[in-house]
Amino acid sequence: MFTTVLVANRGEIAVRVVRTLRDLGxxxxxxxxxxxxxxxxxxxxxxxxxxxxxxxxxxVLDAARATGAEAxxxxxxxxSENTAFAAACADAGVVFVGPPASAIEAxxxxxxxxQTVAKAGVPVVPGSDGAGLSDAELAAAVADIGxxxxxxxxxxxxxxxxxxxxxxxxLDAAIATARREAKSSFGDDTLLVERxxxxxxxxxxxxxxxxxxxxxxxxxxxxxxxxxxxxxxEEAPSPLLTPEQREAMGAAAVEAAKxxxxxxxxxxxxxxxxxxxxxxxxxxxxxRLQVEHPVTEEVYGVDLVELQLRVAAGEEAPWPAVLEPHxxxxxxxxxxxxxxxxxxxxxxxxxxxxxxxxxxxxxGIVAGGTVGSDYDPMLAKVIAHGRDRAEALRxxxxxxxxxxxxxxxxxxxxxxxxxxAPDVVAGRLDTGLVGRRVDDWxxxxxxxxxxxxxxxHRLLALEPTGPVVDPFDVPGAWRVGGPAWTAFRLxxxxxxxxxxxxxxxxxxxxxxxxxxxxxxxxxxxxxxxVTVADTTRHYMVAEDGPTLWIGRxxxxxxxxxxxxxxxAAAAHAxxxxxxxxxxxxxxxxxxxxxxxxxxxxxxVAVVEAMKMEHALTAPVxxxxxxxxxxxxxxxxxxxxxxxxxxxx
Numbered sequence: 001m002f003t004t005v006l007v008a009n010r011g012e013i014a015v016r017v018v019r020t021l022r023d024l025g026x027x028x029x030x031x032x033x034x035x036x037x038x039x040x041x042x043x044x045x046x047x048x049x050x051x052x053x054x055x056x057x058x059x060v061l062d063a064a065r066a067t068g069a070e071a072x073x074x075x076x077x078x079x080s081e082n083t084a085f086a087a088a089c090a091d092a093g094v095v096f097v098g099p100p101a102s103a104i105e106a107x108x109x110x111x112x113x114x115q116t117v118a119k120a121g122v123p124v125v126p127g128s129d130g131a132g133l134s135d136a137e138l139a140a141a142v143a144d145i146g147x148x149x150x151x152x153x154x155x156x157x158x159x160x161x162x163x164x165x166x167x168x169x170x171l172d173a174a175i176a177t178a179r180r181e182a183k184s185s186f187g188d189d190t191l192l193v194e195r196x197x198x199x200x201x202x203x204x205x206x207x208x209x210x211x212x213x214x215x216x217x218x219x220x221x222x223x224x225x226x227x228x229x230x231x232x233x234e235e236a237p238s239p240l241l242t243p244e245q246r247e248a249m250g251a252a253a254v255e256a257a258k259x260x261x262x263x264x265x266x267x268x269x270x271x272x273x274x275x276x277x278x279x280x281x282x283x284x285x286x287x288r289l290q291v292e293h294p295v296t297e298e299v300y301g302v303d304l305v306e307l308q309l310r311v312a313a314g315e316e317a318p319w320p321a322v323l324e325p326h327x328x329x330x331x332x333x334x335x336x337x338x339x340x341x342x343x344x345x346x347x348x349x350x351x352x353x354x355x356x357x358x359x360x361x362x363x364g365i366v367a368g369g370t371v372g373s374d375y376d377p378m379l380a381k382v383i384a385h386g387r388d389r390a391e392a393l394r395x396x397x398x399x400x401x402x403x404x405x406x407x408x409x410x411x412x413x414x415x416x417x418x419x420x421a422p423d424v425v426a427g428r429l430d431t432g433l434v435g436r437r438v439d440d441w442x443x444x445x446x447x448x449x450x451x452x453x454x455x456x457h458r459l460l461a462l463e464p465t466g467p468v469v470d471p472f473d474v475p476g477a478w479r480v481g482g483p484a485w486t487a488f489r490l491x492x493x494x495x496x497x498x499x500x501x502x503x504x505x506x507x508x509x510x511x512x513x514x515x516x517x518x519x520x521x522x523x524x525x526x527x528x529x530v531t532v533a534d535t536t537r538h539y540m541v542a543e544d545g546p547t548l549w550i551g552r553x554x555x556x557x558x559x560x561x562x563x564x565x566x567x568a569a570a571a572h573a574x575x576x577x578x579x580x581x582x583x584x585x586x587x588x589x590x591x592x593x594x595x596x597x598x599x600x601x602x603x604v605a606v607v608e609a610m611k612m613e614h615a616l617t618a619p620v621x622x623x624x625x626x627x628x629x630x631x632x633x634x635x636x637x638x639x640x641x642x643x644x645x646x647x648x
Contacts, residue, residue, distance in 0.1 A: 006067065010364070030047075032050060071312060097308050100261060121255065127141070139175075141193050150193065152194065153189070153190065202226065202231075236295040262287070266286060269283040334405070384399055460521060463503060490560070499516075579617075598624060600621050625644070
């Protein structure tokens with residue numbers, strides 16, 4: 001076994017790999033870039049080395065040489081499926097903890113992968129099988145396949161650059177966007193096209209292979225709950241498959257791995273029609289550890305990172321002789337994103353963080369850390385295991401209810417709503433379910449108690465402290481004619497007037513047009529207990545300038561007190577006004593010039609964050625004024641890129 005291993009990654013996966021290295025008594029080395037100088041994976045390792053880029057093969061190998069690392073674990077993403085990196089490790093005499101470069105090359109190109117596994121008898125989705133197709137050749141392939149189709153980058157994975165196309169008139173724009181995203185994410189804009197399987201379920205098989213010709217599978221994971229082809233929830237086993245179907249898919253996955261001389265942990269992904277589970281098609285093979293590997297670990301009682309290391313060290317069949325599943329495990333991915341805004345990335349400083357302690361949590365964040373737009377928006381994974389699926393769901397919901405993250409928007413509240421949906425509870429899943437139901441799952445009204453809690457926080461802040469208190473300094477204290485009301489204009493989505501009177505220990509609150517209710521509030525540190533009309537709720541709170549973050553039951557709300565000037569500005573903006581960036585990111589395209597006439601809905605710029613593009617459009621017919629957007633410039637969320645002055 002190795003004595004020193006370098007982890008060529010960041011975030012939660014780097015922390016997770018270091019944990020196994022520590023358990024095995026192996027010295028750990030991590031690398032970091034300037035934005036990650038204070039990241040948790042830096043402090044988790046025995047040694048950390050600054051590099052210029054996680055994608056720089058030379059930087060990573062230099063760090064390995066400098067620290068005496070005998071092996072490199074690539075995690076997932078970045079260089080994990082880079083053929084040149086695996087080959088460079090071999091040339092440098094450093095063990096790559098993964099499959100041989102030839103297997104990565106065969107499976108990393110989706111076109112070649114389909115050809116390879118098809119020869120081994122594995123069923124594949126009908127689609128293009130030629131490499132390097134031009135736009136015209138892609139269009140011709142679509143004509144042969146028929147709509148709907150799915151455009152996919154030949155390199156890479158993770159749903160980036162994938163686009164469904166249902167109409168001929170949308171094809172050219174989809175190809176152009178998919179090529180840009182593929183080039184940005186993987187450095188290769190080669191595309192392939194496949195028949196789009198309707199009501200598809202995404203089911204993948206975990207395989208393990210050693211360097212002695214042995215290969216096994218550890219059952220399946222269901223990954224059908226996705227947004228924009230990016231997984232949100234994964235579970236093992238699938239609620240769809242019978243034991244016979246599981247064995248058939250497992251056998252096909254093992255054959256796919258053997259067809260390329262695979263070694264290490266890998267995942268063979270299949271697409272299955274929800275109405276025809278006996279018919280499955282190979283999609284791709286991920287020649288690395290998967291984000292969702294913990295659910296397999298929980299069900300089979302293994303450490304996949306440890307098994308990767310043992311295979312890389314040359315051990316024969318290091319997995320248990322009997323691989324028996326036990327119970328059910330479900331994982332959710334916590335993202336820095338806004339589900340109500342189409343899952344646009346968010347960002348900011350983590351003001352407060354409380355992660356659950358009753359289930360497994362793989363996280364790469366800490367309170368006080370900053371989530372920027374440089375890397376993937378996934379923050380953590382919450383994994384629950386139960387004796388059956390129902391118990392796993394209950395334990396997972398309870399864990400999410402106990403999770404608090406303040407300072408930036410996340411999908412935690414959305415995850416709880418989604419997991420409680422009848423279709424999800426019943427296991428009636430497909431990859432389009434989230435897209436069809438997202439509006440319902442983000443449509444919840446703002447709970448009235450949140451505004452009451454915000455007003456209670458303001459009241460506590462206004463109350464004087466000290467041994468002697470002048471009664472006239474107490475907000476809402478006694479006055480001639482009775483106690484006075486203090487009004488706050490609070491905004492989350494829409495401004496609402498909230499009135500309070502009395503002291504926090506014995507007050508009244510009225511939210512909007514609702515009648516006044518008795519209220520009591522007290523605060524200890526970053527926690528606050530507020531009782532309104534005999535119901536007590538507990539909150540975590542954190543302040544960020546004029547914004548108060550309030551969290552409870554897995555939800556978080558950013559509350560601002562609206563000033564008179566803000567009201568006037570909002571009214572003015574409704575006439576047209578600014579085009580702002582909906583997320584922190586980089587301006588990649590500017591379509592207009594200062595003084596140009598535009599029409600409502602016309603694209604004026606494109607902002608990219610975390611490898612995702614978002615098109616910005618003109619709010620009204622008008623003239624572009626004060627153009628500030630510049631291609632390549634970094635912008636903050638809410639930054640004004642230009643003004644569209646209404647023609648009227």
